[in-house]
Every structure is written in C-alpha cells, then in structure tokens.
Amino acid sequence: MKGIITVLGKDKVGIIAKVCTYLAEHNLNILDISQTIVQDYFNMMMIVDISAPTGSFEDIVEDLKQVGEEIGVEIKLQHEDIFNIMHRI
C-alpha cells in the first residue's frame, strides 16, 4: 500500500528534514520524491510505503498536518487509490 504526501508552501530551510524525520519515526519508507520550486513556492510530492506504519493512517494524516502547521506549509497524506482511480482506466 502506498500513500502520497504533498507539501505546498513558501520555501524555507528544513521542510524536507522535518517531514523525513517524522516518517522515519513512524516506520514509513520513502519510495520516491519529486519537487519543484516555482517563484519561492515549494511543491513536493513523496510516495511512501504505508503498509506497516506505527499508528493508524488517520492519525498520521493528522500528525503530518500538524507538522505542516508548525513550519507554515500545507502537508497532505492521501491514499494512492484516489489518484490512480482518477487518472488510470
């Protein structure tokens, strides 16, 4: 099972570090990262393995949202199915 993390907000030092630390602590392995910075805006997508996290998926969604609020960016974790079903027949 895979989850997609998206991070959106004004670029600054330490965004990736914060997110990655949280993921490591909760046993979520990062499978892929891509990011762009357009006019100071940081835009990142991560594909993570969510098959054996510590804690429920719902809790991790909430936690990541909190992490985002602390550093002033929007962090969202969603199950991959929503993207697959919309864009693949």
Next chain:
Amino acid sequence: MSLVEVQETNKMIREMNLDVRTITMGISLMDCAHPDMATFNRNVYDKITRSAEKLVKTGEDLERQFGVPIVNKRISVTPISIAAGAVKTDSYVPVAEALDRAAKEVGVNFIGGFSALVQKGCTTGDRILIDSIPEALAVTERVCASVNVGSSRNGINMDAVKLMGDIIIQTAERTKDRDSIGCAKLVVFCNAVEDNPFMAGAFHGVGERECVINVGVSGPGVIKRALEEVRGQDFETLCETIKRTAFKVTRVGQLVAQEASKRMGVPFGIIDLSLAPTPLIGDSIAEIFQVMGLEEAGAPGTTAALAILNDNVKKGGVMASSYVGGLSGAFIPVSEDHGMIQAVQRGALTLEKLEAMTCVCSVGLDMIAIPGSTSKETIAGIIADEAAIGMVNNKTTAVRLIPVIGKEVGEMVEFGGLLGYAPVMAVNPFSCAGFVNRGGRIPAPIHSFKN
C-alpha cells in the same frame, strides 16, 4: 504517478470544490411491520441504528484516507406508507419522530422515506401518510418526505396532485415561524426512482435489497473551471471537456462507494452522476452557463446549455461506473445555487423558464420560494404541469416549492446551511381551480403501452 496528476487532483479538491456529496445508506424496513405503534417504532429505531451504526465514522475515515470531503452522510428507508401499513393508527407522526431520533442517534443530517407512492391510487396507509406530512415535518428536524403522484406507465393521480397542493400549504403554515422550512423537506414526484441518494426525495424502494450504499457525486465547480480553459471554443470541445471532467469526478465517487461498502459489509448500490450545487460561490450550475457564454441563467439558450451539460455529464460518468442510477444529471435548485439566486434577482430567470429547463434537467422545479398567498389550486396546477412533463417524456420530474407564509414577491428567505437562501418568485396569477378540481386520474400517454 506524476506530480502533475497529483496536483490536478488536489487542485480539484482544494480550489474547485470537488467533493463526494453524499453517502446514503438505504435500509429496508419491511421486516419491522407490527400492528402496535410502539413496537413498530422500536423495531424501526433498532434496525436503523444497528444498520447505520458505522456509517458516519466510515465516511469520516474515508474522507481522511483519500483527502476528499464527503459532505453528507444520510439514510433512506422503505416508504413509510408501506412499512407502516400494518400499524393500527390514524397518524404516522410518531413514526416520523422515531425516524428523527434514529437519525440523531447515528449522526446523519437527513433521513428520507416518509413517503408514499400513489401514482395509480391511494391505499389507507398512503392517505394516512399524506395527511401526517404537515405535522411530521413541523415536529421533526431531519425527516424528509416525498410523494410520487404520477408515472409514464400509470398516468397522473390528480386527486393526489390536488391533495398535495393543500398539504404543501399546510406544511408551510405549520413552519411559518421558520420561513416555512417544512416545505424544503417535501418533494412531489412523477416517475420517482427507488435508488436516489439525494434528499429530500430519497427513499429505499421495494425492489431494493435489505441494505445498500448509494453515493451521489457532485462538483459543478470542477466542471466550471474546466470549461474556463476552453472558453469560446466550439461545441465539440465544450462537450468533450465536460465528459472528461465528469469521468474523473465520478471515479472519485466510485472509489468512495466501493470502499464504504467494503468497510461496512454492505453491498454497493449505485452512483448518482449528479451535479448538485451548493450556495458557495464557484459551486454553481448557473455559473457554468455563464462560462458557456450566457450572460445569466435564464437567457435564451439556457435550455440548450442545460441539455448539453446534462447529457455530457452522463456520457462521461457512465464510463466511470458500471452501476449508475438515481437521478443523474444537473440539479437546478434555486435557493441552493448562488448563480441561480442572482439570476432571479436580476430578472433573468422566471418560474416559466425554470419549468422549460426541467424538460432537460435531472429532476425538476426545486427549492423555489413563492408567495405565501399562493392558492393550493395554483400549487396543484404547477405540480400537474411538472408531472405531465415527466409522464410524457419518460423522465423523473419533481416539485419542491416553498410558499413562504407572510412573504411576497421580491422578499428574501433564509433557510440556512445547504438549503441556502432565495428571493420569493412570482407565480402566474390566473386561476386553474376549475381544472385541478376535476379530480380522478389523467390516463397514461399512448407510448406507455409497451410490452
């Protein structure tokens, strides 16, 4: 998976109001029958609270898992006139109260099915139900009622049409301290469908199974934004854009429906491919018309624009789900659509134009505030017109009119929340009393005779 796709999905959710409008659990109450009212009500309450125990929680979990809002969680039940047929009583108001309690217990915002199907004639239970509607809607908060008065197969029960004119006025009177809000929870149908997940007309038909999950998708905002990209281009491009977007929107509904059904162990019923607007700016069918090139909803061309929209939403949606049902298409309620309200205020949209639009929309005259002084015969006449459109054209039509007691044309009415607000619209002042008072049944049209 690409960053572009992920961004597109999330942009649709964040900026274009993409959501799943409702997960509606249909529950059969056939096995609750009992001659004693208290026992029947207990059976109903127990069955609903047991079946829907996990409904709201599951909806909220899915919302978090996929990051897409699921706006409403609702319940529809077997039409009470059938389910309560065995109860020895002269009023079904206590049943409505039991439904209301059950809805509050499981946390759903509406429960539909205080309904009767009388297209060919009334049983004793049907008559008791219809007579109970005004009080039932006044004393409950979440119960929705509907009455099917006609069908392409059976014609139109004009006795019921006439009666509903009176019932609507009585319902308005009973809730006049709250801008006659009772009428916002009452729909009169022709060709009602049994698997519709949208209130106020949802009920769990007798051809349905024990318990089922139906999902209504929405997203006028998403379609509008997609059309902004192809402004001024030809009709083929216009149609293609609607189809592609409707496909994506419906896929989200399909995903949520399948997951919800799996998690609750309840079979998946249908996806209703609908564009149901909300009073939010940017989530409006009327704004889609404007992007299509009309100055306001109601301008010449509106009926054609609506026909294009409806047809292409269905074409895109059917590819996305194998089980499509409900009312499918674009809803055109007035009070729930910010652009429609504006069109009425600017004088672009009249009741007559709305009636013409209902020939090609998914349902009918919906959430329209009219003067409280409108006669019951006039309301019955409007219902008859709308039912005739449905009967002759083999489509579902409905009327949800709100005669606002104490208010006249041009005044504003506020219903709050999803029900929105609306200006009171003018009704043709000439009488139809001699016509609707004839009574009896309008025979089915010739093309109904197929077998």
